[in-house]
Amino acid sequence: MSIMIHALSTLKGLIKSKKLHIDHWAFRLHYRATVLILFLSCVLVSTKQYAGEPIKCSSGITQESSLIDTYCFVTTTYIVKKALNLTPSEGAPHPGIYPSQNPEDFRQITYYQWLVFILLIQAIFFYFPHWLWKMWEDGEISSLLERDQKFLPKEEQVKVRDIIVEHLRCKWSKSSSYFGKYLVCELLCLANLFGQIALLDAVFFNEYLYYGFEVLAYFNSSPGSMVSPFLRIFPKVTSCIYRYFGSSGKLESQSFLCVLAVNVINEKIFLLLWFWFVFLAFFTIFMLVFKVALFTISSFRISVLSYRFPSTRRDDLQLVIETGNLSNFLFLYLLGENMNESSFSEVMEYFSTVQRGKIN
Numbered sequence: 001m002s003i004m005i006h007a008l009s010t011l012k013g014l015i016k017s018k019k020l021h022i023d024h025w026a027f028r029l030h031y032r033a034t035v036l037i038l039f040l041s042c043v044l045v046s047t048k049q050y051a052g053e054p055i056k057c058s059s060g061i062t063q064e065s066s067l068i069d070t071y072c073f074v075t076t077t078y079i080v081k082k083a084l085n086l087t088p089s090e091g092a093p094h095p096g097i098y099p100s101q102n103p104e105d106f107r108q109i110t111y112y113q114w115l116v117f118i119l120l121i122q123a124i125f126f127y128f129p130h131w132l133w134k135m136w137e138d139g140e141i142s143s144l145l146e147r148d149q150k151f152l153p154k155e156e157q158v159k160v161r162d163i164i165v166e167h168l169r170c171k172w173s174k175s176s177s178y179f180g181k182y183l184v185c186e187l188l189c190l191a192n193l194f195g196q197i198a199l200l201d202a203v204f205f206n207e208y209l210y211y212g213f214e215v216l217a218y219f220n221s222s223p224g225s226m227v228s229p230f231l232r233i234f235p236k237v238t239s240c241i242y243r244y245f246g247s248s249g250k251l252e253s254q255s256f257l258c259v260l261a262v263n264v265i266n267e268k269i270f271l272l273l274w275f276w277f278v279f280l281a282f283f284t285i286f287m288l289v290f291k292v293a294l295f296t297i298s299s300f301r302i303s304v305l306s307y308r309f310p311s312t313r314r315d316d317l318q319l320v321i322e323t324g325n326l327s328n329f330l331f332l333y334l335l336g337e338n339m340n341e342s343s344f345s346e347v348m349e350y351f352s353t354v355q356r357g358k359i360n
Contacts, residue, residue, distance in 0.1 A: 020145060020338050022137050023130070023182070026287045029280060030189045031130035037276060038123040041269045045262070046116045054112065054262035057240055068256060072240035073113070077258050078106040079235050084227045094237040095227070097257065109238055111203050112262055118203065122196050129192065133185040137178075140331070145338050157343065164335070165351045171328070172355070178327035179295075186291075190284050197277055200270070204233045212274040234267035236260050295326050309336055311345040316352035323355050 021028070048054060055073045057065070079096030082105055086092035091099075100106075111118075144164050201208040207229070214229040238258050246252040294300055298321060305317045321329060336344045 020142050022141055022334060023133060023185075024287070026283065027130070027133075027186060027189065029283070030193070031127045034126045034276070034280065035123045037273070038119050038126065041273065042116055042119040042123070044265055044269060045119065048262045048265050049112070049116060052261070055258055055260055057256040057258040068240075068242055069258075071242060072256065072258050075240070076108050076110045076113075077238035077240045077260070078108050079238050080105050081107050084231055094257075095231045096235050097237060097239055107205065109235060109260070112260065112266065114203075115266065118199070122199075125192050125196065126189075129185040129188040132188070133182060136181040136185075141334055141338060144335070161343070161347055161350060164347050165354060168328075168332070168347075168351050169354055171331075172324050173328070176325070176327035179325075179330045180327075182330060186284075186288065190281075190288065193277060193281055193284065197281075200273075204270075207233055208270070208274070212271060212278060215271060230267045234260075234263040234270075236263050295329075298322065301329055305333065305336075308333070309341060309344055309348075311341045312348045313345075313352075316348045319352045319355055320348065 053069075055069055055077070057068050057072050080092075080098040080100045081096070083092045083098035083100070084096050086095070086098065096107075098105075144160075144167060197209070204211070211229055211233065218226055218228055218230075236259060238260055240256045240258045241253050242256055243251060243253045294304060302314065302318050302321050305312070305321070306314050309317075320332065324332070335347075339347070
């Protein structure tokens with residue numbers, strides 16, 4: 001119960017807008033948007049799996065129907081791979097259902113027992129880089145911006161400005177791991193994303209990697225020309241072998257037809273996740289390439305700051321950037337993201353004056 005309460009409080013925190021941001025909004029797509037999507041997917045899957053009837057198997061014995069449903073859900077069901085493209089006239093009443101006794105032809109459908117836990121673990125891994133960055137950042141920006149300057153008297157605004165400028169002056173041009181730690185966290189986001197895609201590919205029979213492409217190709221193909229990727233990965237009708245001791249005391253077995261209603265939801269959830277992961281991968285790579293250029297070319301950094309903070313004089317920004325390092329630039333950018341433009345402009349004007357005094 002305490003774990004569920006903590007999960008719900010975390011979900012509430014993801015939905016609630018924050019006043020202070022200590023990272024780029026592309027970073028937030030990983031630990032806010034993605035974690036929110038995974039939590040909602042987990043709720044949908046668990047609702048059908050534990051509150052509804054995830055599986056229903058045919059049985060001629062009424063008093064044992066619930067036992068057989070539970071047995072098949074726990075021991076898993078299967079489909080016959082070679083029968084996925086067979087029709088009823090070819091001996092398959094449903095795609096993947098065929099009277100084969102060769103276990104090598106079977107594809108065991110085992111994942112549905114673990115999907116809730118997999119989604120929860122994925123959410124934790126997507127949140128981890130943000131947690132790590134919060135530990136490393138250690139509230140440095142929030143300590144300078146505890147109060148909103150817009151609602152402070154002029155005298156208090158000047159005091160806050162002086163505190164920020166003094167903080168910048170003390171750390172400017174000095175060696176710092178601020179930038180390196182942030183870069184590590186962003187690279188962790190990308191590595192984790194590819195790791196989660198690889199995990200789902202392994203769970204779904206090494207057929208998830210191109211799942212979205214195959215779904216699009218299937219919808220654009222003529223009927224019967226290709227096997228539905230939904231049926232290959234998320235079959236809704238499967239077989240289950242129920243073994244028991246008969247009246248004579250000998251081991252007997254019986255095959256049942258099972259309907260996996262939970263896969264109606266699973267196929268759509270994981271299709272949505274596939275498209276989201278692909279978008280996130282391309283976007284994250286694009287932003288990393290952009291940041292490589294940003295951190296490599298000083299004139300580009302000046303242009304970005306000038307565009308983002310148009311009220312600040314360009315020559316002030318140029319002086320500040322040219323006398324600082326990459327950690328200083330990153331801290332300055334994040335600081336400006338959390339200040340109103342006029343206050344940030346005043347800080348830059350005052351700090352550039354301090355830096356000119358140092359140079360002269």
